[in-house]
Amino acid sequence: xxxxxxxxxxxxxxxxxxxxxxxxxxxxxxxxxxxxxxxxxxxxxxxxxxxxxxxxxxxxxxxxxxxxxxxxxxxxxxxxxxxxxxxxxxxxxxxxxxxxxxxxxxxxxx
Amino acid sequence: xxxxxxxxxxxxxxxxxxxxxxxxxxxxxxxxxxxxxxxxxxxxxxxxxxxxxxxxxxxxxxxxxxxxxxxxxxxxxxxxxxxxxxxxxxxxxxxxxxxxxxxxxxxxxxxxxx
Numbered sequence: 001x002x003x004x005x006x007x008x009x010x011x012x013x014x015x016x017x018x019x020x021x022x023x024x025x026x027x028x029x030x031x032x033x034x035x036x037x038x039x040x041x042x043x044x045x046x047x048x049x050x051x052x053x054x055x056x057x058x059x060x061x062x063x064x065x066x067x068x069x070x071x072x073x074x075x076x077x078x079x080x081x082x083x084x085x086x087x088x089x090x091x092x093x094x095x096x097x098x099x100x101x102x103x104x105x106x107x108x109x110x
Numbered sequence: 111x112x113x114x115x116x117x118x119x120x121x122x123x124x125x126x127x128x129x130x131x132x133x134x135x136x137x138x139x140x141x142x143x144x145x146x147x148x149x150x151x152x153x154x155x156x157x158x159x160x161x162x163x164x165x166x167x168x169x170x171x172x173x174x175x176x177x178x179x180x181x182x183x184x185x186x187x188x189x190x191x192x193x194x195x196x197x198x199x200x201x202x203x204x205x206x207x208x209x210x211x212x213x214x215x216x217x218x219x220x221x222x223x224x
Contacts, residue, residue, distance in 0.1 A: 004152070031210035043114075043200050043215035044153075051210060087153075091210050096141070096166055097155035098213060 023088030133201030
């Protein structure tokens with residue numbers, strides 16, 4: 001059974017304090033790894049898709065990387081508006097579904 | 111309208127009521143999904159539709175009944191729900207029901223069952 005584990009569960013940063021979120025996965029035949037951002041009471045907002053180990057993608061202060069066992073979402077010099085829950089999900093094998101982790105709740109303070 | 115829209119955004123219903131959730135995607139996609147998000151739990155896939163045909167049903171109770179009249183619209187009909195069905199219901203779409211396809215989500219319907 002596909003499994004996705006995200007850590008830490010919650011993270012509090014000061015503005016400008018860079019850090020990384022971890023997503024480790026156990027799947028049979030990875031098709032894609034996805035990062036989403038979710039604000040309270042809203043639907044997940046797509047950030048990145050990664051398909052193979054060694055791949056990296058960047059968007060503003062966010063950078064996602066992928067290895068054969070885990071993915072990192074690096075946040076450089078975060079701002080308060082980066083506060084949200086960040087979700088990791090995988091697509092594997094022949095399944096249509098995305099298997100999600102429980103998310104990392106990020107709070108960035110002034 | 112752009113992206114994926116859902117109505118209503120909030121819904122309160124009694125256990126004997128019948129209601130429907132509506133989803134519309136404006137992305138020209140061929141696959142649509144219903145997910146359930148409960149507090150402290152990962153998103154759970156409920157149903158998958160590809161080109162208006164239901165292709166997956168992940169052991170969802172029959173009190174949830176999906177309908178996909180065309181590739182842009184998806185409904186979730188609700189009847190005789192239980193309080194534990196209270197959750198955020200999310201609709202998503204992707205270009206195809208392919209493997210590794212990116213899914214785009216709507217804002218969700220927050221459902222409370224009394």
